[in-house]
Amino acid sequence: MAEVRLKHIRKCYGDTTIVKDFDLDIRDKEFMVFVGPSGCGKSTTLRMIAGLEDITGGELCIGDRVVNEVSPKDRDIAMVFQNYALYPHMSVYENMAFSLKLRKVPKAEIREKVEEAARILQLDQLLERKPKELSGGQRQRVAMGRAIVRNPSVFLMDEPLSNLDAKLRVSMRTEISRLHQRLQTTMIYVTHDQTEAMTLGDRIVVMNDGIIQQVDTPMNLYHHPCNLFVAGFIGNPPMNFLQVELKQQDGSLYAVRDGFQAQIPAQYASQLEGRERIILGMRPDHVHDAEMMLAEKQEIVCQGTIDVVEMLGAESLLHIEYGDQKLVASMPSGKAYKPGNQISLVFTMDRMHAFDLDTARSLLYEQD
Amino acid sequence: MGCSKNKAWVVHCLLIAGALTMLIPFLWMIITSLKTLMESTMIPPTLIPSTCQWSNYADVWNSLPFAAFYANTFGMIFFRILGSVFFSATAAYAFARIEFPGRDFLFGIVLVTMMIPGQLFLIPQYDIVAKLGMLNTMFALVMPGIVSAFGTFLLRQFFLSIPKELEEAAILDGCSRWQVFWKIMLPLTRSGLIALGIFTALFAWKDLMWPLIANTSLEEMPLASGLASLQGQYSTNFPQLMAGSMIAIWPMLLLFVIFQKHFIEGISGTGSKS
Ligand SMILES: Nc1ncnc2c1ncn2[C@@H]1O[C@H](COP(=O)(O)OP(=O)(O)OP(=O)(O)O)[C@@H](O)[C@H]1O
Numbered sequence: 244m245a246e247v248r249l250k251h252i253r254k255c256y257g258d259t260t261i262v263k264d265f266d267l268d269i270r271d272k273e274f275m276v277f278v279g280p281s282g283c284g285k286s287t288t289l290r291m292i293a294g295l296e297d298i299t300g301g302e303l304c305i306g307d308r309v310v311n312e313v314s315p316k317d318r319d320i321a322m323v324f325q326n327y328a329l330y331p332h333m334s335v336y337e338n339m340a341f342s343l344k345l346r347k348v349p350k351a352e353i354r355e356k357v358e359e360a361a362r363i364l365q366l367d368q369l370l371e372r373k374p375k376e377l378s379g380g381q382r383q384r385v386a387m388g389r390a391i392v393r394n395p396s397v398f399l400m401d402e403p404l405s406n407l408d409a410k411l412r413v414s415m416r417t418e419i420s421r422l423h424q425r426l427q428t429t430m431i432y433v434t435h436d437q438t439e440a441m442t443l444g445d446r447i448v449v450m451n452d453g454i455i456q457q458v459d460t461p462m463n464l465y466h467h468p469c470n471l472f473v474a475g476f477i478g479n480p481p482m483n484f485l486q487v488e489l490k491q492q493d494g495s496l497y498a499v500r501d502g503f504q505a506q507i508p509a510q511y512a513s514q515l516e517g518r519e520r521i522i523l524g525m526r527p528d529h530v531h532d533a534e535m536m537l538a539e540k541q542e543i544v545c546q547g548t549i550d551v552v553e554m555l556g557a558e559s560l561l562h563i564e565y566g567d568q569k570l571v572a573s574m575p576s577g578k579a580y581k582p583g584n585q586i587s588l589v590f591t592m593d594r595m596h597a598f599d600l601d602t603a604r605s606l607l608y609e610q611d
Numbered sequence: 612m613g614c615s616k617n618k619a620w621v622v623h624c625l626l627i628a629g630a631l632t633m634l635i636p637f638l639w640m641i642i643t644s645l646k647t648l649m650e651s652t653m654i655p656p657t658l659i660p661s662t663c664q665w666s667n668y669a670d671v672w673n674s675l676p677f678a679a680f681y682a683n684t685f686g687m688i689f690f691r692i693l694g695s696v697f698f699s700a701t702a703a704y705a706f707a708r709i710e711f712p713g714r715d716f717l718f719g720i721v722l723v724t725m726m727i728p729g730q731l732f733l734i735p736q737y738d739i740v741a742k743l744g745m746l747n748t749m750f751a752l753v754m755p756g757i758v759s760a761f762g763t764f765l766l767r768q769f770f771l772s773i774p775k776e777l778e779e780a781a782i783l784d785g786c787s788r789w790q791v792f793w794k795i796m797l798p799l800t801r802s803g804l805i806a807l808g809i810f811t812a813l814f815a816w817k818d819l820m821w822p823l824i825a826n827t828s829l830e831e832m833p834l835a836s837g838l839a840s841l842q843g844q845y846s847t848n849f850p851q852l853m854a855g856s857m858i859a860i861w862p863m864l865l866l867f868v869i870f871q872k873h874f875i876e877g878i879s880g881t882g883s884k885s
């Protein structure tokens with residue numbers, strides 16, 4: 244029930260600037276995810292929205308209020324912490340009821356709200372327990388419950404799943420998604436796990452070094468990364484990068500380096516016109532084994548030696564050495580690959596990415 | 612197997628011997644309290660009193676205002692606990708969690724006061740209380756024990772061990788600074804508060820020098836200095852003194868039995884935190 248607008252937000256500790264010119268509009272009811280490597284300023288930004296950290300510069304609006312100077316409790320937000328921060332001396336019920344009690348909500352209404360939240364989160368049977376008598380997943384749900392009962396207009400979550408084991412994380416992820424659909428509340432979610440970001444987010448903010456790299460839907464981030472950082476950060480295994488020269492030959496444009504040659508599709512040629520060197524990006528999914536290709540039209544781009552084979556079940560990851568370059572290819576399992584074997588590679592050039600050597604910006608996709 | 616059994620034996624014997632050694636002065640106090648004055652000064656001393664002189668107890672009880680002593684002692688303990696727990700906790704919280712200029716310097720000063728012998732403070736303290744016209748009052752007994760550098764230090768450690776997110780969660784839930792302190796921090800440092808209370812009680816109980824100086828009228832004395840008044844300048848009636856001590860000691864024994872667990876917890880310095 245509220246949009247959150249960050250206008251040129253800045254955060255400095257002494258002389259070091261941690262968050263730089265953070266400019267972002269979060270829409271009402273949107274699930275926005277902040278993702279980026281450790282130390283890039285995700286938590287700091289979230290904590291500024293929460294009011295736990297002073298804003299050095301810029302303007303923060305929640306709804307249509309400027310809240311820079313508004314105290315955290317009056318911002319109409321709730322936050323879920325990474326370590327849950329449950330009050331150890333209170334029962335689950337008291338933990339969830341605490342904020343309502345402070346707001347002097349009538350007892351009967353508190354009971355009603357807590358019980359409803361407990362039902363949604365399947366905590367009905369645990370209301371009398373103390374946090375230390377709960378499992379990690381249950382604690383996590385109590386932390387969510389504590390946020391839900393307040394019916395805030397913005398939910399903030401700082402890596403709420405990172406203390407859970409892998410399996411529980413997946414199921415809680417679904418639960419959070421369901422919760423968002425049910426509550427229809429603006430959510431801002433911090434994670435360094437890109438799978439979480441991709442599965443949960445309506446839109447994702449990719450950050451690095453306190454700077455927004457790209458804000459986009461998961462699909463756009465994956466298919467149209469606007470710079471080298473986003474291209475390398477989103478997608479697992481990461482994108483392959485090759486520094487190549489561009490050569491005009493028989494009316495077509497080719498990406499060339501020793502032992503490597505690939506024709507650039509006509510739809511991209513015009514955007515790359517006049518450049519001599521670029522960084523070519525190719526996702527492992529779009530690197531193929533020439534022997535497995537049926538269509539004749541495919542041209543082999545290079546030959547390599549298989550270094551390592553990782554079996555993942557439905558697919559195998561091949562780490563391939565060619566010259567002094569390393570490439571990763573994702574192959575459907577079926578054919579047995581052996582380390583040391585030679586392999587001829589085909590690229591799906593329609594799915595290529597190209598980046599400027601100096602600015603690292605994408606030459607094909609602009610951030611809108 | 613036999614070896615480890617032997618070892619346990621030796622350890623137990625040593626512990627028993629140690630415990631007995633610790634008990635000897637206490638036993639000697641009981642024995643002396645039942646002797647006549649003559650017998651108590653005999654050389655060589657007798658181990659068992661020839662006749663049990665129970666009248667020592669009645670005599671000392673009648674010669675001193677024990678009811679007032681008890682009242683003063685408990686009053687002193689009560690107010691000192693209240694004061695030192697309250698002031699130490701608030702100061703410790705500020706030192707642990709509130710950022711203000713000069714904080715670390717001020718905390719350094721607090722620590723330094725722990726390293727100065729308490730006797731040095733006697734004269735200025737006396738001066739202050741005298742100028743306030745408060746000698747021979749409960750206030751005089753309580754005043755110097757109302758703050759505690761040690762308590763501030765101890766509780767600060769407890770507060771530091773509480774995760775910061777807990778406080779932040781409380782602030783987001785709508786707590787004011789005071790509510791964070793009162794509803795979150797204090798309940799979570801319960802064992803620290805109890806330990807400090809016990810230390811304060813112990814210290815107040817056996818504080819002799821200050822009450823002796825500040826409160827000279829018998830009716831305003833706590834047990835410790837009241838008993839000391841039995842020690843004459845020229846001669847001391849040891850059996851009566853010991854009988855008085857026996858009367859004085861039981862409330863503390865009772866407290867120890869009740870709070871035994873907390874005593875040990877407090878002294879071993881590790882409050883159980885969840
Ligand atoms: N109080 C502080 N004083 C100085 N620097 C700080 C302070 N708090 C955080 N930083 C710095 O700010 C940067 C961003 O920290 P932040 O916690 O926002 O990172 P993050 O993106 O959440 O990382 P992670 O994924 O590890 O949680 C870090 O380099 C950190 O060292």
Ligand SMILES: [Mg+2]
Pocket residue numbers: 285286287401
């Ligand atoms: Mg963080």
